[in-house]
Amino acid sequence: xxxxxxxxxxxxxxxxxxxxxxxxxxxxxxxxxxxxxxxxxxxxxxxxxxxxxxxxxxxxxxxxxxxxxxxxxxxxxxxxxxxxxxxxxxxxxxxxxxxxxxxxxxxxxxxxxxxxxxxxxxxxxxxxxxxxxxxxxxxxxxxxxxxxxxxxxxxxxxxxxxxxxxxxxxxxxxxxxxxxxxxxxxxxxxxxxxxxxxxxxxxxxxxxxxxxxxxxxxxxxxxxxxxxxxxxxxxxxxxxxxxxxxxxxxxxxxxxxxxxxxxxxxxxxxxxxxxxxxxxxxxxxxxxxxxxxxxxxxxxxxxxxxxxxxxxxxxxxxxxxxxxxxxxxxxxxxxxxxxxxxxxxxxxxxxxxxxxxxxxxxxxxxxxxxxxxxxxxxxxxxxxxxxxxxxxxxxxxxxxxxxxxxxxxxxxxxxxxxxxxxxxxxxxxxxx
Amino acid sequence: xxxxxxxxxxxxxxxxxxxxxxxxxxxxxxxxxxxxxxxxxxxxxxxxxxxxxxxxxxxxxxxxxxxxxxxxxxxxxxxxxxxxxxxxxxxxxxxxxxxxxxxxxxxxxxxxxxxxxxxxxxxxxxxxxxxxxxxxxxxxxxxxxxxxxxxxxxxxxxxxxxxxxxxxxxxxxxxxxxxxxxxxxxxxxxxxxxxxxxxxxxxxxxxxxxxxxxxxxxxxxxxxxxxxxxxxxxxxxxxxxxxxxxxxxxxxxxxxxxxxxxxxxxxxxxxxxxxxxxxxxxxxxxxxxxxxxxxxxxxxxxxxxxxxxxxxxxxxxxxxxxxxxxxxxxxxxxxxxxxxxxxxxxxxxxxxxxxxxxxxxxxxxxxxxxxxxxxxxxxxxxxxxxxxxxxxxxxxxxxxxxxxxxxxxxxxxxxxxxxxxxxxxxxxxxxx
Numbered sequence: 038x039x040x041x042x043x044x045x046x047x048x049x050x051x052x053x054x055x056x057x058x059x060x061x062x063x064x065x066x067x068x069x070x071x072x073x074x075x076x077x078x079x080x081x082x083x084x085x086x087x088x089x090x091x092x093x094x095x096x097x098x099x100x101x102x103x104x105x106x107x108x109x110x111x112x113x114x115x116x117x118x119x120x121x122x123x124x125x126x127x128x129x130x131x132x133x134x135x136x137x138x139x140x141x142x143x144x145x146x147x148x149x150x151x152x153x154x155x156x157x158x159x160x161x162x163x164x165x166x167x168x169x170x171x172x173x174x175x176x177x178x179x180x181x182x183x184x185x186x187x188x189x190x191x192x193x194x195x196x197x198x199x200x201x202x203x204x205x206x207x208x209x210x211x212x213x214x215x216x217x218x219x220x221x222x223x224x225x226x227x228x229x230x231x232x233x234x235x236x237x238x239x240x241x242x243x244x245x246x247x248x249x250x251x252x253x254x255x256x257x258x259x260x261x262x263x264x265x266x267x268x269x270x271x272x273x274x275x276x277x278x279x280x281x282x283x284x285x286x287x288x289x290x291x292x293x294x295x296x297x298x299x300x301x302x303x304x305x306x307x308x309x310x311x312x313x314x315x316x317x318x319x320x321x322x323x324x325x326x327x328x329x330x331x332x333x334x335x336x337x338x339x340x341x342x343x344x345x346x347x348x349x350x351x352x353x354x355x356x357x358x359x360x361x362x363x364x365x366x367x368x369x370x371x372x373x374x375x376x377x378x379x380x381x382x383x384x385x386x387x388x389x390x391x392x393x394x395x396x397x398x399x400x401x402x403x404x405x406x407x408x409x410x411x412x413x414x415x416x417x418x419x420x421x422x423x424x425x426x427x428x429x430x431x432x433x434x435x436x437x438x439x440x441x442x443x444x445x446x447x448x449x450x451x452x453x454x455x456x457x458x459x460x461x462x463x464x465x466x467x468x469x
Numbered sequence: 470x471x472x473x474x475x476x477x478x479x480x481x482x483x484x485x486x487x488x489x490x491x492x493x494x495x496x497x498x499x500x501x502x503x504x505x506x507x508x509x510x511x512x513x514x515x516x517x518x519x520x521x522x523x524x525x526x527x528x529x530x531x532x533x534x535x536x537x538x539x540x541x542x543x544x545x546x547x548x549x550x551x552x553x554x555x556x557x558x559x560x561x562x563x564x565x566x567x568x569x570x571x572x573x574x575x576x577x578x579x580x581x582x583x584x585x586x587x588x589x590x591x592x593x594x595x596x597x598x599x600x601x602x603x604x605x606x607x608x609x610x611x612x613x614x615x616x617x618x619x620x621x622x623x624x625x626x627x628x629x630x631x632x633x634x635x636x637x638x639x640x641x642x643x644x645x646x647x648x649x650x651x652x653x654x655x656x657x658x659x660x661x662x663x664x665x666x667x668x669x670x671x672x673x674x675x676x677x678x679x680x681x682x683x684x685x686x687x688x689x690x691x692x693x694x695x696x697x698x699x700x701x702x703x704x705x706x707x708x709x710x711x712x713x714x715x716x717x718x719x720x721x722x723x724x725x726x727x728x729x730x731x732x733x734x735x736x737x738x739x740x741x742x743x744x745x746x747x748x749x750x751x752x753x754x755x756x757x758x759x760x761x762x763x764x765x766x767x768x769x770x771x772x773x774x775x776x777x778x779x780x781x782x783x784x785x786x787x788x789x790x791x792x793x794x795x796x797x798x799x800x801x802x803x804x805x806x807x808x809x810x811x812x813x814x815x816x817x818x819x820x821x822x823x824x825x826x827x828x829x830x831x832x833x834x835x836x837x838x839x840x841x842x843x844x845x846x847x848x849x850x851x852x853x854x855x856x857x858x859x860x861x862x863x864x865x866x867x868x869x870x871x872x873x874x875x876x877x878x879x880x881x882x883x884x885x886x887x888x889x890x891x892x893x894x895x896x897x898x899x900x901x
Contacts, residue, residue: 044641048516073508077640080512084480208509209476 040070047081055094062098066197072204079201079210087215092257093264095215099223102197106173108144109231112180115142116316117230119221121254122154124242124386125279125411129157130293131309132234133185134343136316138334139327143185143316144176144230146194150395150403153242153386155286158189159395163286163360163405167353176228183350185343188228195223212244218257226265232319233262233269234312239462240277242382248273248462259466270315271465274308275458278380278415281305285394285408285429287360294357297341304414304460306335311461361406363429369441371419375450378415384447385409385426388440393433407431409444416454472502479513487526494530498629504636511633511642519647524689525696527647531655534629538605540576541663544612547574548748549662551653553686554586556674556818557711557843561589562725563741564666565617566775568748570766571759575617575748576608576662578626582827582835585674585818587716590621591827595718595792595837599785608660615782617775620660627655644676650689658697664751665694665701666744671894672709674814680705680894691898702747703897706740707890710812710847713737717826717840717861719792726789729773736846736892738767743893793838795861801873803851807882810847816879817841817858820872825865839863841876848886 043057053061061078064070087095108115118132133143147157147169161167169189170176179186192199198220205211225233235258238244239251255271262269274280281302283292295301296309310331317327334340348355390397393404410427413419426444428437475489485493493510496502519527540547550564565575579589579601593599601621602608611618624631630652637643657665667690670676671683687703694701706712713734715724727733728741742763749759766772780787822829825836842859845851858876860869 041639041641044512048512048641071639072503072505073636074639076505076508077512077642080476080480080509081516081641084513084516204505207473207503207506209473209480209513210509 040064040074044074044078044081047078047085050085052088053091058091058094059098062095062102062197065200066102075201076204076208079205079208079213079216082215083210083213089260092215092218093261095219096222096226096261096265099195099197099219100226103195103227104173104193105227105229106176107229108176108180109229111177112142112144113231114320115144115180115230116232116234116319117144117146117225117228118234118236118312118316119145119225120236121221121238122151122244123238123276123280124154124382125281125284125289126154126238126276127160127281127283127289127293127305128236128309128312130160130290131296131305132313133187134297134347135309135331135334135340136313137183137185137347138339138343139317139330141316141320142180144180144188144228145186146188146190146224146228148190152244153383153390153395155284155289155386155389155395157187159403160286160289161187162403163290164348164353164355165359167348167351169351179350183346185347187351190224194227198223214253214257217254218261222258222261222265225262225267231267232316233267234315235269235271236308236312237271237273238276239273240275240382241379242279242386243276252463255463255465268319269466270319272311272315272461273463273465274311275460275462276382277458279382279385279411280308282411282414283408284385284389284411286403286405287362288408288410288429290360291357294341294344297335297344299336307460361431363406363408363431365430366410367428367430367437367441368424369426369428369444370422371425371448371450372421372445373450374420375418375452376454377413377417377419378449378451378455380411380414381447384443385411388443388447391440392428392435393431404431404433407433416457419450472496472506476506476510476513479510479517482517484520485523490523490526491530494527494534494629497632498534507633508636508640511637511640511645511648514647515642515645521692524647524650525693527651528654528658528693528697531627531629531651532658535627535659536605536625537659537661538608539661540608540612541661543609544574544576546664546752547576547612547662548664548666548751549576549578549657549660550666550668550744550748551577551657552668553653553670554583554676555670555708555712556586556814557713557716557721558586558670558708559592559713559715559721559725559737560668560741560744562592562722563728563737564745565619566729566779567741567763567766567772568745569615569617569779570771570775571749571762573748573752574612576612576620576660577618578620578622578656578660580622585815585822585827587718587721587818587821587827589619591835592718592721593619594835595722596780596785596787597791599780599783601783611782615778617779619783622656626659630655646685646689649686650693654690654693654697657694657699663699664748665699666747667701667703668740668744669703669705670708671705672707672814673811674711674818675708684895687895687897700751701898702751704743704747704893705895705897706743707892707894708814709890711814711817711843712740714843714846715840716817716821716843718835718837719794720840720842720861722792723789726773726776729767729776731767739892793863795838795840795863797862798842799860799862799869799873800856801858801860801876802854803857803880803882804853804877805882806852807850807884808886809845809849809851810881810883810887812843812846813879816875817843820875820879823872824860824867825863836863836865839865848889851882
């Protein structure tokens, strides 16, 4: 079967065999299939979709394109946690030390920011000296030293995903559900933790704007994980507005520290606790006992101490005084009195990128000091002139007036308070 | 609007504006749009289709990607004739001198063979010295000298089509109706004859296997031609078996000469006459008068004389003795007695390519002597051992036993004669 025939079958809505999917992925990795052929097949998959069997085959083939770390073999019970990406989402920074403080080892593959979102890797880079693990030996070494590891996707992990993602980015095939599932799960399987907590975001600040789309993604992710023998729990959580009130690398680390010290922002703390409960329940704790254990770890300093151990094991300096501070801060006033009806997370995320907190294109340098300090969220009341956000400016020269206008437009103010939205919309999978 | 957004709109089944289609075609020609992006859009068009307006815009943009010869301006009334490709189809070689002999100038863009079909350009190359026109000046010069021109598609004609065709070939996007229409009509409009006779083939030896598919193509071609102000007539003709009994460059030139001398094969003569009638009716002749005029031109030597003038005007030697002859001929016997129920034109075409009469890949040299001499056609009766075809061997070393088996398998023999099929299934367009 020639590669053109494989493309033609998917073009006509047919199903590809596991062997044909391996041919596709091997061709992407080795360069033996031309980029234009890969692009044509990606578009055919994007329009025609993929069956559950095809998706599973794609995930396995992409995982097999690089190294498999098999962390579960060396650290039985190790938990991986992944978010589909949002704004003000520093959950990973809290989750790892919190779960570790309750006795569960953690391994996370941290990514760079994408589009309007900031990545965990960029936030960790705000910590002086912090070096994520880049291969299996480094991951095991960090796990042995402190019980947790933040790893960075390197060329040895699922290289087919890097190749295909770069193609998807320029061919309008990013939104394909099976391709998203394959991109996420190929890296999870390559790391090889035996347990997985997934945080699928939905709403204006997420990549999945509707609950239906988020649910479809959650179910597809859970299906692949189940087939691969990974115990998995998926929460679908609200990202209609930024989760935390801080956008920007250094300030999100500070937000995480505030939660780890027993205080912090209510929404960030609540979502992290829900995800951490799933991790502990997977490890055999009762649900109620898990929540109580996590709350004490936050209250009695164990979670905060675990953070310092993790940072030191990664070569970083845990002293929060060494985190970057903005050069200056510009308050953006409310143009009228009213209730905050909505906060457009994507708009604020893109504005934060403009300020320097993310990348507009590959190769851009993230400024850890830059970001946005969100002062009001949905349901709160503001008076005319009250501060909506502070623009936190770093090294980059910014058109402050334009940034102010963009910030104001991200807020919808109304005369009545909006209805509330649940933080966790659904739970999928069986952690027990 | 970024190119990714253009791809995304077509991916979702939307319609592109003429300006967006020009962006696409300009990007293909100039190289400013990446091949993987072109491939993704081609696949999206292949699956989602294109509206009549999009197809017309695509044709115009592709025509505009190179030179426009505007032959109608210099030779009012000049007729172009195009076939969608078949096997044993040397109609063009008869059509040009026959129509010219009746006073109508002819301009044809001849192509190389594709897949199982042989191209007019390859057949003309069997004539010693024959040089098709490669630019507007050469086309005008040949028209002035003899009233007809065979041109070869060169880099100056619709370069976007060359680029896109090369991509379609490897991305399984060749069968897309709007892309086929754009490929054919962009070259027709670039040549710029004011009148066009189209021969859309259907059946096992054609690219369109069903009459429905052929009709859809014929209507789409006629729609684009009408919109461009080209007077057009389309015949849908039978290609379920080879049209002529000779496959191969030199032998097809001889077949054409036999018709031009007033004899020749009945099916080849009949289809050519039907198409020539359309050309003469477009030029103002009555349909009956047109047919009588054409038949006399065949009978009284005027068509044959016109052929010699055309060949000489193109630098060729019209002496048929100088056409190549096969090195040897191998008879393939009927494996049983019976009626010929069908002859698989595609299978014989591919076998002829194997013998050297066509190209298996770009860069292959066509052997003018190689080919197949088909001895029996549908409806005829054979006895065990009667010759089905003669394999005409040229320079290439051939596995004769394998070729014999392939030839036998192209014939279906049955106990009863098959029902006849009309040579012309439909006529579309208004030549009058």
